[in-house]
Amino acid sequence: MATLVKDRFGSTERLKVIEEDITKFHIRYHFIPFMKEKCHATEKPAKVVSNLPFNVSTEVVKLLLPMGDVFSVVVLMLQDETAVRLADASIQTPEYRPINLFVNFYSEPEYKFRVDRENFFPRPKVDGAVISFKLKNSEEYPPVAPKTFFSMVNSAFNGKRKMLRKSLQHLCTSSEIEAALHNIGLPVTARPSDLTLDDFVRLHNHLVEV
Template sequence: MVALTSLSAAPPRPSPSPATPRRWTPPPHIRTSSRRARTARSATVAAATPGTDDYHSTIRALNSRGRHVPRKSLGQNYMLNAKVNEELVAAAGVEEGDVVLEIGPGTGSLTAALLEAGATVFAVEKDKHMAALVKDRFGSTDRLKVIQEDITKFHIRSHFLPFMKEKCHTTRKHAKVVSNLPFNVSTEVVKLLLPMGDVFSVVVLMLQDETAVRLADASIQTPEYRPINVFVNFYSEPEYKFRVNKDNFFPTPKVDGAVISFKLKNAEEYPPVGSPKSFFSMVNSAFNGKRKMLRKSLQHICSSSEIEAVLHNIGLPVTITCTFGLQLTCSNTGLNDT
Protein backbone atom coordinates (compact mmCIF):
# COMPACT_ATOMS: atom_id res chain seq x y z
CA MET A 1 0.00 0.00 0.00
CA VAL A 2 1.41 3.30 -1.00
CA ALA A 3 1.41 6.02 1.58
CA LEU A 4 -0.54 9.07 0.60
CA THR A 5 2.34 11.30 1.64
CA SER A 6 4.54 9.76 -1.03
CA LEU A 7 2.31 10.99 -3.79
CA SER A 8 3.60 14.22 -5.29
CA ALA A 9 1.08 16.88 -6.02
CA ALA A 10 0.13 17.22 -9.63
CA PRO A 11 1.72 20.27 -11.25
CA PRO A 12 -0.71 23.15 -11.59
CA ARG A 13 -2.31 23.54 -14.97
CA PRO A 14 -0.99 26.58 -16.76
CA SER A 15 -3.52 29.36 -16.91
CA PRO A 16 -4.58 30.28 -20.39
CA SER A 17 -2.69 33.24 -21.80
CA PRO A 18 -4.78 36.37 -21.85
CA ALA A 19 -6.16 37.36 -25.17
CA THR A 20 -4.09 39.95 -26.96
CA PRO A 21 -5.89 43.25 -26.62
CA ARG A 22 -7.05 44.86 -29.81
CA ARG A 23 -4.83 47.65 -30.94
CA TRP A 24 -6.48 51.06 -30.70
CA THR A 25 -6.70 52.82 -34.02
CA PRO A 26 -7.18 56.57 -33.80
CA PRO A 27 -9.97 58.06 -35.87
CA PRO A 28 -8.95 59.75 -39.13
CA HIS A 29 -8.99 63.29 -37.73
CA ILE A 30 -6.24 62.52 -35.22
CA ARG A 31 -4.06 60.17 -37.25
CA THR A 32 -0.61 61.41 -38.04
CA SER A 33 2.64 60.25 -39.55
CA SER A 34 4.53 61.72 -36.60
CA ARG A 35 4.71 59.70 -33.37
CA ARG A 36 5.41 62.83 -31.35
CA ALA A 37 2.39 64.64 -32.75
CA ARG A 38 0.19 61.53 -32.38
CA THR A 39 1.08 61.23 -28.68
CA ALA A 40 0.45 64.90 -27.99
CA ARG A 41 -2.85 64.87 -29.82
CA SER A 42 -4.30 61.79 -28.15
CA ALA A 43 -3.24 63.11 -24.75
CA THR A 44 -4.80 66.53 -25.05
CA VAL A 45 -7.82 66.15 -27.28
CA ALA A 46 -10.02 65.52 -24.23
CA ALA A 47 -9.10 68.92 -22.84
CA ALA A 48 -10.87 70.57 -25.74
CA THR A 49 -14.33 69.21 -24.96
CA PRO A 50 -16.99 71.71 -23.89
CA GLY A 51 -16.49 72.81 -20.31
CA THR A 52 -16.63 76.22 -18.67
CA ASP A 53 -19.28 78.28 -20.45
CA ASP A 54 -18.43 81.75 -21.76
CA TYR A 55 -21.59 81.92 -23.85
CA HIS A 56 -23.50 84.57 -21.92
CA SER A 57 -20.60 87.03 -21.67
CA THR A 58 -20.00 86.65 -25.42
CA ILE A 59 -23.64 87.28 -26.30
CA ARG A 60 -23.82 90.27 -23.95
CA ALA A 61 -20.68 91.70 -25.52
CA LEU A 62 -22.11 91.33 -29.02
CA ASN A 63 -25.49 92.78 -28.05
CA SER A 64 -23.83 95.77 -26.41
CA ARG A 65 -22.60 96.76 -29.86
CA GLY A 66 -25.74 95.82 -31.74
CA ARG A 67 -23.87 92.91 -33.32
CA HIS A 68 -26.32 90.04 -32.89
CA VAL A 69 -24.81 88.11 -35.82
CA PRO A 70 -21.01 87.92 -36.29
CA ARG A 71 -19.79 88.83 -39.76
CA LYS A 72 -18.95 85.83 -41.92
CA SER A 73 -16.85 88.00 -44.25
CA LEU A 74 -14.44 88.62 -41.36
CA GLY A 75 -14.33 84.96 -40.33
CA GLN A 76 -15.84 85.77 -36.94
CA ASN A 77 -16.41 82.63 -34.86
CA TYR A 78 -16.19 83.53 -31.19
CA MET A 79 -14.93 81.12 -28.54
CA LEU A 80 -17.57 80.20 -25.95
CA ASN A 81 -15.43 77.91 -23.79
CA ALA A 82 -13.20 79.64 -21.26
CA LYS A 83 -11.38 76.35 -20.63
CA VAL A 84 -10.15 76.30 -24.23
CA ASN A 85 -8.77 79.82 -23.83
CA GLU A 86 -6.89 78.69 -20.73
CA GLU A 87 -5.46 75.71 -22.64
CA LEU A 88 -4.43 78.03 -25.47
CA VAL A 89 -2.59 80.32 -23.05
CA ALA A 90 -0.94 77.32 -21.37
CA ALA A 91 0.20 75.93 -24.73
CA ALA A 92 2.20 79.13 -25.26
CA GLY A 93 3.65 79.02 -21.76
CA VAL A 94 2.45 82.55 -21.07
CA GLU A 95 3.54 83.85 -17.69
CA GLU A 96 3.70 87.12 -15.81
CA GLY A 97 5.81 89.71 -17.61
CA ASP A 98 5.37 88.28 -21.11
CA VAL A 99 4.45 90.60 -23.97
CA VAL A 100 1.91 88.97 -26.29
CA LEU A 101 0.58 89.85 -29.72
CA GLU A 102 -3.06 88.81 -30.10
CA ILE A 103 -4.68 88.88 -33.54
CA GLY A 104 -8.46 89.18 -33.73
CA PRO A 105 -9.44 89.48 -30.04
CA GLY A 106 -13.16 89.61 -30.92
CA THR A 107 -15.14 89.91 -27.69
CA GLY A 108 -11.98 89.68 -25.59
CA SER A 109 -12.43 86.20 -24.10
CA LEU A 110 -8.86 85.13 -24.92
CA THR A 111 -7.61 88.61 -24.00
CA ALA A 112 -9.03 88.10 -20.52
CA ALA A 113 -7.16 84.80 -20.13
CA LEU A 114 -3.90 86.41 -21.28
CA LEU A 115 -4.26 89.32 -18.87
CA GLU A 116 -5.13 86.94 -16.05
CA ALA A 117 -1.90 85.05 -16.74
CA GLY A 118 0.01 88.30 -16.18
CA ALA A 119 0.81 89.14 -19.81
CA THR A 120 0.85 92.55 -21.45
CA VAL A 121 -1.23 92.34 -24.63
CA PHE A 122 -0.97 94.14 -27.96
CA ALA A 123 -4.24 93.32 -29.78
CA VAL A 124 -4.90 93.93 -33.48
CA GLU A 125 -8.60 93.82 -34.47
CA LYS A 126 -9.95 94.54 -37.95
CA ASP A 127 -13.58 95.10 -36.88
CA LYS A 128 -13.93 98.61 -35.46
CA HIS A 129 -16.92 97.58 -33.33
CA MET A 130 -15.02 94.72 -31.70
CA ALA A 131 -11.92 96.88 -31.23
CA ALA A 132 -14.02 99.45 -29.35
CA LEU A 133 -15.68 96.69 -27.32
CA VAL A 134 -12.34 95.26 -26.14
CA LYS A 135 -11.08 98.74 -25.25
CA ASP A 136 -14.19 99.37 -23.15
CA ARG A 137 -14.12 95.95 -21.51
CA PHE A 138 -10.53 96.28 -20.29
CA GLY A 139 -10.28 100.05 -20.07
CA SER A 140 -9.06 99.96 -16.48
CA THR A 141 -5.81 98.12 -17.25
CA ASP A 142 -2.59 99.59 -18.61
CA ARG A 143 -1.43 96.16 -19.83
CA LEU A 144 -3.49 96.26 -23.02
CA LYS A 145 -3.25 98.21 -26.25
CA VAL A 146 -5.85 97.70 -28.98
CA ILE A 147 -5.20 98.68 -32.60
CA GLN A 148 -8.03 98.71 -35.13
CA GLU A 149 -6.26 97.42 -38.24
CA ASP A 150 -6.15 94.56 -40.75
CA ILE A 151 -3.25 92.34 -39.64
CA THR A 152 -2.45 91.36 -43.24
CA LYS A 153 -1.74 95.04 -44.00
CA PHE A 154 -0.25 95.91 -40.62
CA HIS A 155 3.48 96.60 -40.26
CA ILE A 156 4.19 94.65 -37.09
CA ARG A 157 7.79 95.73 -36.58
CA SER A 158 7.16 99.47 -36.72
CA HIS A 159 4.22 99.34 -34.29
CA PHE A 160 4.84 96.35 -32.04
CA LEU A 161 8.56 96.73 -31.33
CA PRO A 162 8.22 100.19 -29.69
CA PHE A 163 5.35 98.83 -27.58
CA MET A 164 7.43 95.83 -26.56
CA LYS A 165 10.40 98.01 -25.65
CA GLU A 166 8.17 100.22 -23.52
CA LYS A 167 6.33 97.42 -21.70
CA CYS A 168 8.99 94.75 -21.32
CA HIS A 169 10.66 95.50 -17.99
CA THR A 170 12.44 92.14 -17.74
CA THR A 171 15.39 90.51 -19.48
CA ARG A 172 13.11 88.78 -22.00
CA LYS A 173 14.25 89.45 -25.56
CA HIS A 174 11.31 87.89 -27.38
CA ALA A 175 7.54 88.27 -27.31
CA LYS A 176 4.90 85.63 -28.04
CA VAL A 177 1.90 85.37 -30.36
CA VAL A 178 -1.30 83.79 -29.03
CA SER A 179 -4.42 84.07 -31.18
CA ASN A 180 -7.75 82.53 -32.02
CA LEU A 181 -7.41 83.41 -35.69
CA PRO A 182 -10.18 83.98 -38.20
CA PHE A 183 -9.86 80.83 -40.30
CA ASN A 184 -9.92 82.76 -43.58
CA VAL A 185 -6.57 84.52 -42.95
CA SER A 186 -4.62 81.69 -41.32
CA THR A 187 -2.16 81.01 -44.15
CA GLU A 188 -1.42 84.71 -44.66
CA VAL A 189 -0.77 85.20 -40.95
CA VAL A 190 1.50 82.14 -40.76
CA LYS A 191 3.59 83.48 -43.65
CA LEU A 192 3.72 86.88 -41.99
CA LEU A 193 4.80 85.72 -38.53
CA LEU A 194 7.13 82.75 -38.94
CA PRO A 195 10.09 84.68 -40.43
CA MET A 196 10.06 86.93 -37.33
CA GLY A 197 12.18 84.74 -35.08
CA ASP A 198 14.10 87.83 -33.97
CA VAL A 199 10.89 89.24 -32.43
CA PHE A 200 8.83 86.24 -31.32
CA SER A 201 9.94 83.03 -29.63
CA VAL A 202 6.72 81.09 -30.17
CA VAL A 203 3.52 81.48 -32.18
CA VAL A 204 0.45 79.60 -30.92
CA LEU A 205 -2.64 79.77 -33.13
CA MET A 206 -6.13 78.36 -33.34
CA LEU A 207 -6.64 77.15 -36.92
CA GLN A 208 -8.95 74.79 -38.74
CA ASP A 209 -8.13 71.25 -37.64
CA GLU A 210 -7.38 70.13 -41.18
CA THR A 211 -5.01 73.06 -41.69
CA ALA A 212 -3.22 72.44 -38.38
CA VAL A 213 -2.74 68.74 -39.19
CA ARG A 214 -1.38 69.56 -42.64
CA LEU A 215 1.07 72.14 -41.32
CA ALA A 216 2.35 70.04 -38.42
CA ASP A 217 2.23 66.47 -39.70
CA ALA A 218 2.44 66.37 -43.49
CA SER A 219 5.32 64.16 -44.57
CA ILE A 220 7.38 64.89 -47.65
CA GLN A 221 6.39 61.47 -48.99
CA THR A 222 2.65 62.30 -48.94
CA PRO A 223 0.49 64.20 -51.46
CA GLU A 224 -0.46 66.67 -48.70
CA TYR A 225 3.06 68.13 -48.68
CA ARG A 226 2.99 71.63 -50.15
CA PRO A 227 5.27 74.69 -50.43
CA ILE A 228 3.75 75.98 -47.18
CA ASN A 229 5.18 72.91 -45.40
CA VAL A 230 8.65 73.74 -46.68
CA PHE A 231 8.13 77.31 -45.49
CA VAL A 232 6.91 76.26 -42.04
CA ASN A 233 9.79 73.85 -41.43
CA PHE A 234 12.34 76.33 -42.75
CA TYR A 235 11.40 78.98 -40.18
CA SER A 236 10.00 76.97 -37.26
CA GLU A 237 9.38 73.71 -35.46
CA PRO A 238 5.61 73.06 -35.64
CA GLU A 239 3.72 70.97 -33.11
CA TYR A 240 0.05 70.01 -33.08
CA LYS A 241 -1.34 70.66 -29.58
CA PHE A 242 -5.02 69.69 -29.39
CA ARG A 243 -8.28 69.64 -31.30
CA VAL A 244 -11.22 71.90 -30.40
CA ASN A 245 -14.74 70.74 -31.18
CA LYS A 246 -16.67 73.12 -33.43
CA ASP A 247 -19.48 73.33 -30.85
CA ASN A 248 -17.20 75.54 -28.74
CA PHE A 249 -17.58 78.40 -31.25
CA PHE A 250 -20.36 80.90 -31.96
CA PRO A 251 -21.63 80.75 -34.60
CA THR A 252 -20.80 77.07 -35.05
CA PRO A 253 -18.41 76.62 -38.02
CA LYS A 254 -18.57 73.64 -40.35
CA VAL A 255 -15.24 72.24 -39.17
CA ASP A 256 -13.38 71.65 -35.90
CA GLY A 257 -10.57 73.90 -34.80
CA ALA A 258 -7.14 72.97 -33.49
CA VAL A 259 -4.29 74.64 -31.65
CA ILE A 260 -0.84 74.49 -33.22
CA SER A 261 2.44 75.82 -31.86
CA PHE A 262 5.36 77.10 -33.94
CA LYS A 263 8.69 77.40 -32.14
CA LEU A 264 10.46 80.02 -34.22
CA LYS A 265 14.07 79.62 -35.30
CA ASN A 266 16.75 82.28 -35.20
CA ALA A 267 18.47 83.22 -38.45
CA GLU A 268 21.52 81.10 -37.62
CA GLU A 269 19.25 78.06 -37.30
CA TYR A 270 17.80 78.36 -40.81
CA PRO A 271 18.83 75.70 -43.34
CA PRO A 272 22.02 76.70 -45.19
CA VAL A 273 20.71 78.12 -48.45
CA GLY A 274 22.30 80.94 -50.41
CA SER A 275 19.14 83.04 -50.50
CA PRO A 276 15.78 82.15 -48.90
CA LYS A 277 14.01 84.10 -51.63
CA SER A 278 15.70 82.10 -54.39
CA PHE A 279 15.19 78.87 -52.47
CA PHE A 280 11.43 79.37 -52.16
CA SER A 281 11.24 80.44 -55.79
CA MET A 282 12.80 77.09 -56.68
CA VAL A 283 10.41 75.22 -54.38
CA ASN A 284 7.34 76.90 -55.85
CA SER A 285 8.51 76.17 -59.38
CA ALA A 286 9.09 72.53 -58.51
CA PHE A 287 5.60 72.18 -57.05
CA ASN A 288 4.04 73.88 -60.05
CA GLY A 289 5.46 71.15 -62.27
CA LYS A 290 5.81 68.07 -60.12
CA ARG A 291 5.84 65.68 -63.07
CA LYS A 292 8.22 67.73 -65.18
CA MET A 293 11.96 67.28 -65.28
CA LEU A 294 13.91 69.64 -63.05
CA ARG A 295 15.95 70.95 -65.96
CA LYS A 296 12.69 72.17 -67.51
CA SER A 297 10.93 73.52 -64.42
CA LEU A 298 13.90 75.48 -63.09
CA GLN A 299 15.00 77.14 -66.31
CA HIS A 300 14.02 80.57 -64.97
CA ILE A 301 16.65 80.16 -62.22
CA CYS A 302 19.53 78.82 -64.33
CA SER A 303 20.11 77.18 -67.69
CA SER A 304 19.34 73.54 -68.46
CA SER A 305 23.04 72.81 -68.95
CA GLU A 306 23.86 74.18 -65.49
CA ILE A 307 21.10 72.10 -63.91
CA GLU A 308 22.30 68.99 -65.75
CA ALA A 309 25.86 69.62 -64.55
CA VAL A 310 24.71 69.88 -60.93
CA LEU A 311 22.61 66.73 -61.21
CA HIS A 312 25.53 64.88 -62.77
CA ASN A 313 27.90 66.02 -60.00
CA ILE A 314 25.62 64.64 -57.27
CA GLY A 315 25.03 61.38 -59.12
CA LEU A 316 21.45 61.93 -60.29
CA PRO A 317 20.08 61.37 -63.78
CA VAL A 318 19.49 64.52 -65.80
CA THR A 319 15.94 63.32 -66.52
CA ILE A 320 14.92 63.34 -62.86
CA THR A 321 11.46 64.75 -62.14
CA CYS A 322 10.63 67.56 -59.75
CA THR A 323 8.88 65.36 -57.19
CA PHE A 324 11.92 63.19 -56.47
CA GLY A 325 14.36 66.06 -56.84
CA LEU A 326 12.44 68.14 -54.30
CA GLN A 327 12.56 65.31 -51.77
CA LEU A 328 16.33 65.18 -52.04
CA THR A 329 16.69 68.96 -51.86
CA CYS A 330 14.55 69.30 -48.74
CA SER A 331 16.22 66.32 -47.08
CA ASN A 332 19.66 67.82 -47.66
CA THR A 333 18.59 71.17 -46.18
CA GLY A 334 17.11 69.62 -43.05
CA LEU A 335 13.45 70.23 -43.91
CA ASN A 336 12.30 66.63 -43.60
CA ASP A 337 12.39 66.31 -39.81
CA THR A 338 8.67 66.20 -39.07
Protein backbone atom coordinates in the same frame (compact mmCIF):
# COMPACT_ATOMS: atom_id res chain seq x y z
CA MET B 1 -14.60 92.09 -29.36
CA ALA B 2 -12.19 95.02 -29.20
CA THR B 3 -14.76 97.07 -27.29
CA LEU B 4 -15.29 94.28 -24.78
CA VAL B 5 -11.55 93.93 -24.21
CA LYS B 6 -11.15 97.68 -23.72
CA ASP B 7 -14.05 97.79 -21.26
CA ARG B 8 -12.70 94.90 -19.21
CA PHE B 9 -8.96 95.53 -19.31
CA GLY B 10 -8.72 99.19 -20.29
CA SER B 11 -7.02 100.17 -17.04
CA THR B 12 -4.17 97.69 -17.60
CA GLU B 13 -1.04 99.61 -18.55
CA ARG B 14 0.53 96.70 -20.40
CA LEU B 15 -2.43 96.32 -22.74
CA LYS B 16 -2.79 98.10 -26.05
CA VAL B 17 -5.78 97.38 -28.28
CA ILE B 18 -5.27 98.05 -31.98
CA GLU B 19 -8.09 97.52 -34.45
CA GLU B 20 -6.41 96.88 -37.80
CA ASP B 21 -6.30 94.39 -40.65
CA ILE B 22 -3.50 92.03 -39.60
CA THR B 23 -2.57 91.37 -43.23
CA LYS B 24 -1.84 95.10 -43.73
CA PHE B 25 -0.64 96.03 -40.25
CA HIS B 26 3.06 96.90 -39.80
CA ILE B 27 3.74 94.73 -36.77
CA ARG B 28 7.38 95.66 -36.22
CA TYR B 29 6.71 99.40 -36.44
CA HIS B 30 3.97 99.36 -33.81
CA PHE B 31 4.94 96.42 -31.63
CA ILE B 32 8.67 96.73 -31.00
CA PRO B 33 8.50 100.25 -29.44
CA PHE B 34 5.61 99.11 -27.23
CA MET B 35 7.55 96.07 -26.03
CA LYS B 36 10.66 98.13 -25.32
CA GLU B 37 8.59 100.51 -23.22
CA LYS B 38 6.65 97.88 -21.27
CA CYS B 39 9.09 94.99 -21.00
CA HIS B 40 12.67 95.06 -19.80
CA ALA B 41 13.64 91.43 -20.36
CA THR B 42 16.72 90.70 -22.43
CA GLU B 43 15.05 87.69 -24.06
CA LYS B 44 12.12 87.89 -26.44
CA PRO B 45 9.09 87.88 -24.10
CA ALA B 46 6.48 88.25 -26.81
CA LYS B 47 4.26 85.43 -27.96
CA VAL B 48 1.36 85.39 -30.40
CA VAL B 49 -1.87 83.65 -29.42
CA SER B 50 -4.71 83.98 -31.90
CA ASN B 51 -7.99 82.46 -33.02
CA LEU B 52 -7.78 83.39 -36.69
CA PRO B 53 -10.47 83.58 -39.34
CA PHE B 54 -9.82 80.37 -41.25
CA ASN B 55 -9.78 82.12 -44.63
CA VAL B 56 -6.65 84.18 -43.84
CA SER B 57 -4.70 81.56 -41.90
CA THR B 58 -2.01 80.80 -44.49
CA GLU B 59 -1.46 84.49 -45.21
CA VAL B 60 -1.00 85.25 -41.51
CA VAL B 61 1.32 82.27 -41.02
CA LYS B 62 3.53 83.62 -43.82
CA LEU B 63 3.48 87.03 -42.16
CA LEU B 64 4.35 85.93 -38.62
CA LEU B 65 6.80 83.06 -38.94
CA PRO B 66 9.74 85.13 -40.30
CA MET B 67 9.48 87.34 -37.18
CA GLY B 68 11.76 85.28 -34.96
CA ASP B 69 13.47 88.53 -33.99
CA VAL B 70 10.21 89.73 -32.42
CA PHE B 71 8.29 86.67 -31.23
CA SER B 72 9.43 83.43 -29.62
CA VAL B 73 6.28 81.37 -30.16
CA VAL B 74 3.18 81.65 -32.33
CA VAL B 75 0.10 79.69 -31.22
CA LEU B 76 -2.84 79.69 -33.61
CA MET B 77 -6.29 78.23 -33.89
CA LEU B 78 -6.68 77.08 -37.48
CA GLN B 79 -8.95 74.81 -39.46
CA ASP B 80 -8.04 71.27 -38.40
CA GLU B 81 -7.14 70.19 -41.93
CA THR B 82 -4.83 73.18 -42.32
CA ALA B 83 -3.14 72.60 -38.96
CA VAL B 84 -2.48 68.95 -39.80
CA ARG B 85 -1.02 69.89 -43.18
CA LEU B 86 1.27 72.57 -41.73
CA ALA B 87 2.57 70.36 -38.94
CA ASP B 88 3.30 67.37 -41.16
CA ALA B 89 6.11 67.86 -43.66
CA SER B 90 6.12 64.30 -44.97
CA ILE B 91 7.55 64.13 -48.46
CA GLN B 92 5.94 62.20 -51.32
CA THR B 93 2.41 63.00 -50.15
CA PRO B 94 -0.31 64.96 -52.00
CA GLU B 95 -0.37 67.51 -49.15
CA TYR B 96 3.35 68.33 -49.41
CA ARG B 97 3.60 71.92 -50.66
CA PRO B 98 5.90 74.97 -50.57
CA ILE B 99 4.15 76.13 -47.38
CA ASN B 100 5.56 73.07 -45.58
CA LEU B 101 9.07 74.13 -46.53
CA PHE B 102 8.32 77.70 -45.48
CA VAL B 103 7.01 76.62 -42.08
CA ASN B 104 10.02 74.42 -41.34
CA PHE B 105 12.46 77.00 -42.67
CA TYR B 106 11.32 79.56 -40.09
CA SER B 107 9.95 77.45 -37.23
CA GLU B 108 9.42 74.15 -35.47
CA PRO B 109 5.70 73.38 -35.81
CA GLU B 110 3.73 71.16 -33.43
CA TYR B 111 0.11 70.09 -33.75
CA LYS B 112 -1.43 70.40 -30.27
CA PHE B 113 -5.07 69.27 -30.32
CA ARG B 114 -8.32 69.33 -32.27
CA VAL B 115 -11.21 71.60 -31.26
CA ASP B 116 -14.66 70.33 -32.22
CA ARG B 117 -16.81 72.73 -34.23
CA GLU B 118 -19.43 72.54 -31.48
CA ASN B 119 -17.14 74.67 -29.30
CA PHE B 120 -17.29 77.69 -31.63
CA PHE B 121 -19.87 80.44 -31.85
CA PRO B 122 -21.08 80.93 -34.44
CA ARG B 123 -20.43 77.29 -35.30
CA PRO B 124 -18.34 76.72 -38.46
CA LYS B 125 -18.76 73.79 -40.82
CA VAL B 126 -15.33 72.37 -39.95
CA ASP B 127 -13.35 71.51 -36.83
CA GLY B 128 -10.53 73.69 -35.58
CA ALA B 129 -7.15 72.79 -34.12
CA VAL B 130 -4.43 74.47 -32.11
CA ILE B 131 -0.94 74.48 -33.58
CA SER B 132 2.20 76.07 -32.19
CA PHE B 133 5.26 77.33 -34.03
CA LYS B 134 8.52 77.78 -32.14
CA LEU B 135 10.18 80.52 -34.17
CA LYS B 136 13.82 80.24 -35.16
CA ASN B 137 16.38 82.99 -34.89
CA SER B 138 18.00 84.09 -38.14
CA GLU B 139 21.20 82.19 -37.30
CA GLU B 140 19.12 79.01 -37.16
CA TYR B 141 17.78 79.42 -40.70
CA PRO B 142 19.15 77.15 -43.41
CA PRO B 143 22.29 78.59 -45.08
CA VAL B 144 20.53 80.09 -48.07
CA ALA B 145 19.09 83.42 -49.22
CA PRO B 146 15.33 83.14 -48.47
CA LYS B 147 14.18 85.21 -51.46
CA THR B 148 15.95 83.22 -54.15
CA PHE B 149 15.38 79.96 -52.29
CA PHE B 150 11.60 80.27 -52.14
CA SER B 151 11.49 81.55 -55.70
CA MET B 152 13.13 78.28 -56.75
CA VAL B 153 10.84 76.20 -54.51
CA ASN B 154 7.70 77.84 -55.88
CA SER B 155 8.91 77.30 -59.44
CA ALA B 156 9.57 73.65 -58.68
CA PHE B 157 6.08 73.09 -57.30
CA ASN B 158 4.40 74.93 -60.17
CA GLY B 159 5.07 71.74 -62.05
CA LYS B 160 4.62 69.40 -59.10
CA ARG B 161 4.23 66.30 -61.26
CA LYS B 162 7.14 67.29 -63.46
CA MET B 163 10.70 66.24 -62.83
CA LEU B 164 12.87 69.02 -61.48
CA ARG B 165 15.05 68.95 -64.57
CA LYS B 166 11.94 70.17 -66.43
CA SER B 167 10.29 72.52 -63.93
CA LEU B 168 13.54 74.40 -63.19
CA GLN B 169 14.69 74.78 -66.79
CA HIS B 170 14.23 78.55 -66.61
CA LEU B 171 17.04 78.61 -64.02
CA CYS B 172 19.55 76.18 -65.53
CA THR B 173 19.86 73.66 -68.30
CA SER B 174 18.53 70.15 -67.79
CA SER B 175 22.06 68.76 -67.69
CA GLU B 176 23.10 71.25 -65.00
CA ILE B 177 20.06 70.36 -62.89
CA GLU B 178 20.75 66.65 -63.33
CA ALA B 179 24.36 67.19 -62.26
CA ALA B 180 23.26 69.12 -59.17
CA LEU B 181 20.78 66.39 -58.22
CA HIS B 182 23.47 63.77 -58.67
CA ASN B 183 25.90 65.75 -56.52
CA ILE B 184 23.47 65.85 -53.59
CA GLY B 185 22.69 62.15 -53.87
CA LEU B 186 19.29 62.32 -55.55
CA PRO B 187 18.11 60.65 -58.76
CA VAL B 188 18.02 62.82 -61.86
CA THR B 189 14.33 61.92 -62.17
CA ALA B 190 13.46 63.52 -58.80
CA ARG B 191 10.26 65.52 -58.46
CA PRO B 192 9.69 68.37 -55.97
CA SER B 193 7.64 66.17 -53.65
CA ASP B 194 10.70 63.89 -53.25
CA LEU B 195 12.88 66.56 -51.63
CA THR B 196 13.12 67.53 -47.97
CA LEU B 197 13.93 71.06 -46.84
CA ASP B 198 17.61 70.15 -46.55
CA ASP B 199 17.53 68.65 -50.05
CA PHE B 200 16.09 71.84 -51.51
CA VAL B 201 18.69 73.94 -49.70
CA ARG B 202 21.55 71.85 -51.08
CA LEU B 203 20.03 71.84 -54.56
CA HIS B 204 19.62 75.61 -54.49
CA ASN B 205 23.19 76.17 -53.40
CA HIS B 206 24.52 73.86 -56.11
CA LEU B 207 22.48 75.63 -58.79
CA VAL B 208 23.59 79.06 -57.57
CA GLU B 209 27.18 77.98 -58.15
CA VAL B 210 26.45 76.94 -61.74
